[in-house]
Amino acid sequence: MTEIEIGRAKRARRAYSFDDVAVVPSRRTRDTDAVSLHWGIDASKFEIPVLAAPMDSVVSPTTAITIGKLGGVGVLNLEGLWTRYDNPEKVIASIRKLPEEDATREMQKIYAEPIKPHLIEQRLAEIREAGVPVAGALSPQRTVEFHDIVVKSGVDLFVIRGNTVSAEHVSPTGEPLNLKQFIYELDVPVIVGGAATYTAALHLMRTGAAGVLVGFGGGAASTTRTALGVEVPMATAVADVAGARRDYLDESGGRYVHVIADGGLGTSGDIVKAIAVGADAVMLGTALARATDTPGNGWHWGQEAYHAELPRGNRVWVGQVGPLSEVLHGPSRHANGHSNLMGALRKAMATTGYSDLKEFQRVEVVVDPTA
């Protein structure tokens, strides 16, 4: 770790984003056919290492089913429009039409509608019936209130996702979520995050989580650096948390906690780099929001965009490239890294001579910030 002196009373560390790095070929190449993208967490096995982010513009029960059939898993936001409204399609259509200047304010109102527990059950059931993996997400704040109904609904993966989730939340007023006890008592594998540092991730791993989300769910829909001054460039964050995975594997005598990059993954190249610096899988928001068959229909927003007091993201137009099947598996008609994401990952692995994801975490990487 290179320490930098900012000034006499402050030292810092150099950190790297995906844009700062690139993957380098080795002396071997492979056929793309010979590359496997299989990934599994606990009992769940997936053909591709992709979780769709629990954002209303990306995952509806319908797209969760589509994504499941395409080999990944769609994580439904259990405190979004699908659990607040009986007929969320209409609400989403209205969000898409909001003029720029009113978008934040109007979304703040729309999301003020209370969450209906029966809708949580109903939406998850809809996905389960299609025979694909079922996954739902809550924020740490809502987990105590709604986890019973989620578990009862029979999820394969339970995601607890916030901007920053720590194993040690201090609250002088309420009773904060005791993650360790909570995860211990649950029957389903829990994925928890965002975490962004070695220490924070190590503590989350010790709570018994099956996976840790790395990042703030950033990217196109987030302005955390501008608004909060907070950021951990993703390449460094993933590589640090991969270090925590290795150390926790030793400390726990063999428990492998999955590292899932969540944020800053706008192109297939970014996905490649995330795995290359240590991720086991990726959680995609923007990259999938560009599909023609997602609810946002080219618009994209996250929880930060409708925060009641301090919005830190925007409803953004991310464009459209084709159906989810094309976005994930091609064939591609563009060279911008927006479609055939898995084909590109496969090609990058083949080009650099690797045959599975775990091996590919060892690929050589260079830093070239000016590219």
Place this chain on the structure above:
Amino acid sequence: MTEIEIGRAKRARRAYSFDDVAVVPSRRTRDTDAVSLHWGIDASKFEIPVLAAPMDSVVSPTTAITIGKLGGVGVLNLEGLWTRYDNPEKVIASIRKLPEEDATREMQKIYAEPIKPHLIEQRLAEIREAGVPVAGALSPQRTVEFHDIVVKSGVDLFVIRGNTVSAEHVSPTGEPLNLKQFIYELDVPVIVGGAATYTAALHLMRTGAAGVLVGFGGGAASTTRTALGVEVPMATAVADVAGARRDYLDESGGRYVHVIADGGLGTSGDIVKAIAVGADAVMLGTALARATDTPGNGWHWGQEAYHAELPRGNRVWVGQVGPLSEVLHGPSRHANGHSNLMGALRKAMATTGYSDLKEFQRVEVVVDPTA
């Protein structure tokens, strides 16, 4: 300190601006309610660590009162329009309307009007009557001439502010301000600056100042780097002066001189970073000029903009986001770091696990210049 060789006959030091750095979460998180933003300097206590910069586009007697009620302190420019004109509102309205190409020239004429001592008294009295903290600023050049009337008017904070203020000004012709003797004789706490280096700040601390301004009052309204080649990137400047605070605390046997970042603070993220690298409080110009109830009404300018011989800033349009109350305390309707500045600071501290400003100076920081 890393020394860099520019060339055989010159060495330099790497310096960092706020844009180069970001704050990193720790393993703990907190409720935002559990975060305190209290700050105090000598006998004065404030709910938020904010001084409004003595610039005519930001602080009038009226906005000084508003800002005082919102928990901070507005510093009135005592050699600006409010002490040159009986009716400055009219003059300001005319400045706002100046066409781009004439702005500098016309402002040079407007500010040629002499300062009226009785207006200094009258403006400060107006603020005092509202029951909020009273603070006024003079340049070092004017301090000898007008300090008597300022002190007599009963200020809580006396600010001596110039582009660069040193404890050791050399003047072959006139009698320069002897800061040490001057501050000793005054009865009120004095904040003095800008200083930008460890040594310059240490010497200012030894004059008996209660606080030191760090920076050149830069940002949107200043072009010092282009015109003078002079700059000290703010993150390094604040961290250096925080180092001087620590060393002077020891040298003086316990006198804590406050470090106030002044310049480069355009967004809530910048304010977060200023505290994170060592500032006790911030002096805001641009960030407050965006309020709808400041005199500039979206226009902003500093003393540099109307310098008679060598203007080094411009009258700039900074846009508008809402009233001062919303700029400082929200709720925010935008995600650009321009409103709810204090909510953002609170959130950043909560997210990274800190509960008061002094603790937050220890938060971890990373460098990522390409972000």
Place this chain on the structure above:
Amino acid sequence: MTEIEIGRAKRARRAYSFDDVAVVPSRRTRDTDAVSLHWGIDASKFEIPVLAAPMDSVVSPTTAITIGKLGGVGVLNLEGLWTRYDNPEKVIASIRKLPEEDATREMQKIYAEPIKPHLIEQRLAEIREAGVPVAGALSPQRTVEFHDIVVKSGVDLFVIRGNTVSAEHVSPTGEPLNLKQFIYELDVPVIVGGAATYTAALHLMRTGAAGVLVGFGGGAASTTRTALGVEVPMATAVADVAGARRDYLDESGGRYVHVIADGGLGTSGDIVKAIAVGADAVMLGTALARATDTPGNGWHWGQEAYHAELPRGNRVWVGQVGPLSEVLHGPSRHANGHSNLMGALRKAMATTGYSDLKEFQRVEVVVDPTA
């Protein structure tokens, strides 16, 4: 080699592109007349170190002849339009007219037409008859199928070119090309690549190749970094492969394998830098596509642009500057590094005091990424 810690579980190396570096004058200067650009590989001798890239927008039999007469060598793409169509001019004209949004899709169709072996023979014969050096290129995938007919057609240089070509391709299904055996059996000098690292290049050298292409054929027509996350900045790649040349020279007891930079060479300045960091010659695509007498007529595209599943490049408009003679030898009417490429190389060598290409590989170089 400076190793950088990306994060706890990943280290990387800093790499440099041509934009990051510049050449520095020494204490000597020379007349440009006193500079030689001669280059030779095996029995072939050339007046200038330029191979035209096997891209349909750059090399037709006609332009191969022109380039040969101008002192370089045009490498014909043997699996492009000239060997798929009897009358490719018509097809190329239609490609130039494709609207932006359909270009990739339509080119995917056009290039689906099968390759005709007799056209390979016919096109190469046409070049040979003009009395200039004959060179043709195949991808590794096609080499097994078509190399017989190529060799029979009597080429002076045989180029095997892919995005990444390794000496050790792993294919579970087909029988991959055994480069070593293949090159051994051939009678003509083989140039093979792209390679981008020391190790990959060293292994290619051991196959008996006469030259190694460095790069991915990148530049204007490629988006490999965005789509695949793969990149080796060119200055580092060339300098690394030049290191492999030096080490292989020793290991082989004197076999000098030529290093040919291929990609990122958009201006005469880039060509200068490629030689300066160790290249023996350059393969030019974009830089020649700007000539008025190339097939693309200002449009440019590579194999990546019409890949059936995963296009990683675009048909791009590169503009036009004059005939090939002017592009290569001037006189120049512009100062943008787009014409008189060889005059500029000569001038750069004269200015810095060098008289031949091999010596110029020792010129001093500086890094200034911000320029």
Place this chain on the structure above:
Amino acid sequence: MTEIEIGRAKRARRAYSFDDVAVVPSRRTRDTDAVSLHWGIDASKFEIPVLAAPMDSVVSPTTAITIGKLGGVGVLNLEGLWTRYDNPEKVIASIRKLPEEDATREMQKIYAEPIKPHLIEQRLAEIREAGVPVAGALSPQRTVEFHDIVVKSGVDLFVIRGNTVSAEHVSPTGEPLNLKQFIYELDVPVIVGGAATYTAALHLMRTGAAGVLVGFGGGAASTTRTALGVEVPMATAVADVAGARRDYLDESGGRYVHVIADGGLGTSGDIVKAIAVGADAVMLGTALARATDTPGNGWHWGQEAYHAELPRGNRVWVGQVGPLSEVLHGPSRHANGHSNLMGALRKAMATTGYSDLKEFQRVEVVVDPTA
């Protein structure tokens, strides 16, 4: 000197441009009145350290007189339009009106007109009669041919200026200029350059030159980096040559050779930085071309722009700010560093506590490439 590994076979050095650096205040400040800008070279004494560059868009006999009266010295280009045409004003007017696309080609024709020796004499006489310092420039190529007439005309300073001038020019055909002998035999102080490295400058100093120009005359009118790949970032070049000055001072037992920055000096901030890293004076092109009373009238071009074979610069529109008197001495009506250049230098020196140019070479400097 930090050495960087570009790749296995190439090492380089990090170099810095003026944009990469900034000047830092010290603990002392001064009145601007207390600052001296005096500069002298041999018998010539100047009020300001400014030489106007020998470019036809900047220096005519008339502007040479104006600049002389303003305290600097205008160097007339003795192989430009004033010595090729009896009535150059008309020719210049036609250059200003050339359409963008024809400018280079037409200027190549205009400058093909032969140089008239009698005009050299006549132009220099015109300047001498006004009682200001007389200075003229030739390229190394023309020096042998015309130096007699120049010396006979009675110049105070003789400038030999080319893109790169070395003490050791190798020419297999002609007899190159033997600088050492030539300078020894001349009676006037010679300023020679550009040089850009320690070694090249040291050798030029040993020829007996009174001053060395550092740079390529770059800036707005030059595209050397793009066309030739050649560049030495100016802050490093000046600091290196200042190192040569120091070492030669010792080696020669006390001969102080002046270092004159020539290129990259577009703003007053750049001039400040040039002195700060070691220059004794500056040669200005672009910065003066913005004056309303220069021949270019807002247009600017150098020798590179009309090179017959390989133009490496353009005729560029640099804008206009006011008469030469305002550009050099103000008052300024803008904050962009384009006017009151000397006022800005004085202010920068006062702000950082320095009273003369030689002292100011010791001012502290920081590196912040992202600013």
